[in-house]
Amino acid sequence: MSQTDTAETRTNRTESQSVSTTTGETVEETQAEWTTYEGGGETKLAVDDLDVHYGSDHALKGVSMDIPEESVTALIGPSGCGKSTFLRCLNRMNDRIRAASVDGTVTLDGENIYQDGVDLVELRKRVGMVFQSPNPFPKSIRENVSYGPRKHGDIETGLLARLTGRADPGREEALVEQSLERAALWEEVRDRLDDNALGLSGGQQQRLCIARCLAVDPDVILMDEPASALDPIATSKIEDLIEDLAEDYTVVVVTHSMQQAARVSDQTAVFLTGGELVEYDDTEKIFENPESQRVEDYISGKFG
Amino acid sequence: MSRVTQTALVRDDRTLYEAAAGLAVGLSGVAFVTGLAALLNIVAIDDPVAGLELSVLFGVVLLGLGATTVGFGVASRFDYVETGAQPSAGIVAAAAFTAIWLAVGAAVSGAAGLGTVGQLGVGVFLGAAAFATTAFPREDIGSTMPAGAVAVLCGLALVTGVVGPGWEQALAGYNATLFGDTVVPAVVLFASLVTGWSAAKAYGGFGARGRNVGAYVLTYLVVGSILAVLVGLVAFVTVRGLPGLFNGFSVGGAGLLSWPFLTNGAGLLADIAGVFPALLGTVWLVIGAVLFAVPTGVGAAVFLSEYAEQGRFTGAVEVATNGLWSTPSIVFGLFGAAFLIPRFGNQKSLIAGMLTLGFMLLPLVLITSREAILAVPDEYRDASAALGVSKWQTIRSVVLPAAIPGVTTGVILGVGRIAGETAPILLTMGGGVLPAKSAAPNVLGGFQLSASPPFVSNPALLEATSALPYQLYALITAGLSGNIQNPQEYAWGLALTLLLVVLVFYAIGIGTRYYFRRKLHQ
Structure with missing residues (x-):
């Protein structure tokens, strides 16, 4: 984070404070100015005025934030604050929920992913996702990793491909090894790639899911509480992996654990009950000197 | 209060009472299985076993089981042994024994030649008595007395030959006759189920543990009888079908299988008709x-x-x-x-x-x-x-x-x-x-x-x-x-x-x- 950025945030704070003093005690605490942090690098994902309704339930209220590339952005907040909903908007997984309606724009590398004619297959290839509980397919480890590329036709297996000479087992092997290596799982499973993935431990399954996601070669990886179902050792492995991945990928991670957010993320967005983004800033800043009283209360455990 | 005194967490001493109750459970199980075998005609009820006709032996066993079952209850009630008996055997057991005794009363008085009114009167009287005996005294009496009495009654009927191999009863209005070789096993099955349950409760020392053991024994006996019906059915078809199926079956010299029943048609030219x-x-x-x-x-x-x-x-x-x-x-x-x-x-x-x-x-x-x-x-x-x-x-x-x-x-x-x-x-x-x-x-x-x-x-x-299936049907109707x-x-x-x-x-x-x-x- 450069010096100028910090200065900019400072200015924002002064502005917001003046607003609150003029309108008195009853002011709504959500200050758009506290969320205009722009981060260190190029903006990868820009979210503008995002609203999500589940039927009559207003789950996310006018959220705007820019997510910088090749960094870790943590989303924290109490249960039901909309952080997972927000995450699922970034690869349009909310389309799969019938009752959900999304308004606003999300731009990925300058293209609005909510405009007409967006190819969801292409979008989700570029924005991968890892879920809360490990969910490998009931297939072999190798098939799990190569599942995405196979279905996209990047790797051809099967009888027809073999007959026509288009099958390339070497390429598949290389991709599987590379993806597992990147997910720090290769050493543990290299001798049993044909075993069923459900035989792995929870932490290994979660890293397999990350490898499966990496095999599709995304730009952005969304993680929805990736370690909440794991023990402390598996959790620390996942955390190391997240930091490592941020060198090449844009990682957005939802977490319940503030320690985890503090450990792994470069910037943190705090959502509070009611689906509002209250504050978004450098992780260090959020945890040491938040602007909002409510965020400070939440972080110090007084609320949420 | 005897049930307060049973506080030890680990009980490794097997008392004489428990041993006797366990024996009674086992004997009930044996009687039940033998009864099933008799029902399926695997053993005949007039076969002599140890010098007695099987049906009389059944009677002796049921008499013994009934008497000991009552003994278990009395021994517990008068504190010769310490059990965890609860204040009552419960409304379900009471209702079950009411129904059983109502039926027993009606059947016995019917056999004694009382009219419909008499049957009804005796049935209702015995049912009410069974309800009172089960529901009001402490659990150890309530769940042994009516059960033991049923077994004793059944045993007496078998020992005296009132119901035996030669017994038959025309059912008025049904155009059918009940024979001893069906009724005796049925009586044995029923009575041994009741004493098995009751003795199992005694074995568990009544209370929660006793009920658990009782339910366990009851479930096993019922599952056993379902399995017996299934196995009996398949065995019945198999035994009768094997001669036909393997008619002319041979394994030829060069390992060549000859199985005419499965490979032949039923024409005039075929030596052995096949399917x-x-x-x-x-x-x-x-x-x-x-x-x-x-x-x-x-x-x-x-x-x-x-x-x-x-x-x-x-x-x-x-x-x-x-x-x-x-x-x-x-x-x-x-x-x-x-x-x-x-x-x-x-x-x-x-x-x-x-x-x-x-x-x-x-x-x-x-x-x-x-x-x-x-x-x-x-x-x-x-x-x-x-x-x-x-x-x-x-x-x-x-x-x-x-x-x-x-x-x-x-x-x-x-x-x-x-x-x-x-x-x-x-x-x-x-x-x-x-x-x-x-x-x-x-x-x-x-x-x-x-x-x-x-x-x-x-x-x-x-x-x-x-x-x-169609050929079988056609064969039978033809x-x-x-x-x-x-x-x-x-x-x-x-x-x-x-x-x-x-x-x-x-x-x-x-x-x-x-x-x-x-x-x-x-």
Whole structure:
């Protein structure tokens, strides 16, 4: 984070404070100015005025934030604050929920992913996702990793491909090894790639899911509480992996654990009950000197 | 209060009381099993055992069991042993004993020649007494006294020969007669079930633990009797069917198997009449029905659970399929006869039978496939969608493979039902009562190509064909005569063959399911 950025945030704070003093005690605490942090690098994902309704339930209220590339952005907040909903908007997984309606724009590398004619297959290839509980397919480890590329036709297996000479087992092997290596799982499973993935431990399954996601070669990886179902050792492995991945990928991670957010993320967005983004800033800043009283209360455990 | 004193957490000393109660439970079990054997005619009730007729021995055992059961209750009530007896045996036990004693009272007074009013009076009186005895005293008395008394009464009846091997009773208004060889085992089964339960409660020291042991013994005895019925049924058919099935069976010199019952037809020229045409007919029938029903049923299930919006439409389809599954098979047969036969050469044919049975199988395949697909976790679908994989590819590569074991279960159940269907075959497929070998359907060799539409034809599919259950039915209604040497033996062999064919289909299905389960989880 450069010096100028910090200065900019400072200015924002002064502005917001003046607003609150003029309108008195009853002011709504959500200050758009506290969320205009722009981060260190190029903006990868820009979210503008995002609203999500589940039927009559207003789950996310006018959220705007820019997510910088090749960094870790943590989303924290109490249960039901909309952080997972927000995450699922970034690869349009909310389309799969019938009752959900999304308004606003999300731009990925300058293209609005909510405009007409967006190819969801292409979008989700570029924005991968890892879920809360490990969910490998009931297939072999190798098939799990190569599942995405196979279905996209990047790797051809099967009888027809073999007959026509288009099958390339070497390429598949290389991709599987590379993806597992990147997910720090290769050493543990290299001798049993044909075993069923459900035989792995929870932490290994979660890293397999990350490898499966990496095999599709995304730009952005969304993680929805990736370690909440794991023990402390598996959790620390996942955390190391997240930091490592941020060198090449844009990682957005939802977490319940503030320690985890503090450990792994470069910037943190705090959502509070009611689906509002209250504050978004450098992780260090959020945890040491938040602007909002409510965020400070939440972080110090007084609320949420 | 005796139940307060039993506070030790670990009890390793086995008291004489417990040993006696355990023995009584065991003896009740033995009596129960022997009673079952007598009911199935494996042992005869007038066989002499240890110098006594079996039915008298039963009586002695029941007398002993009844007396000791009462003894357990008394010993506990008067604190000769410490038990955890609760204040009452409970309303369920009381109601059960009321019903039992009401029936006992009515039966005994009926046998004693009292009129309807007398029967009713005695029954109500004994029922009320049993209720009072069970419900009001402490549990140890309440759950032993009425039980022991039932056993003593049954024992007395058997020992004195009031009910014995020669006993018979015409049932007024039923045009039927009860004989001793049915009633004696029934009495023994009933009384030993009651004493087994009661002694098991005593063994557990009454209270919560006693009830647990009592329920355990009761459950095991009942499960045992269900198994006995199943095994007895299969054994009955097997024993009678084996001579017919293995008539002329030999393993030839060069390991060549000769099994005329399965490979012969029933023509005049065959030395040993066989069931080959009907056997092949049944096999093709099942294959045809499965080939029709599985793709359509699974396809419909995929549409209903993955594509269609859950609502009124899917609800209506669900109700319709459930209704179709419980539609009587003769109705399917009638539909086949009226709709399919005019469209396939205007005569009963193999393909009409296949399709009719396919229609019957369809609803079950649809229902079970749908449940299997809905049981596939949404996590898999989410994971696949998040990788950018399209819906159809997800269904094909993730959802359907995970649902195969469930689908297979449905097909197994359905095949078990359709393989034994007679009514639809009677109406749509026909075939001879005793078909010669030449009448066997030659489906694989029957395909013919032609230059004009429909370009391919198969006469074997369009001929009337016999199937095992239909042939059995036809044989029986034809009076088991026919041009075969030993029709009785032939028919039982046929029945056993049908049983084995269904079992083989089951085995194939279970093997498939096991294979795919392993593949999914290991």
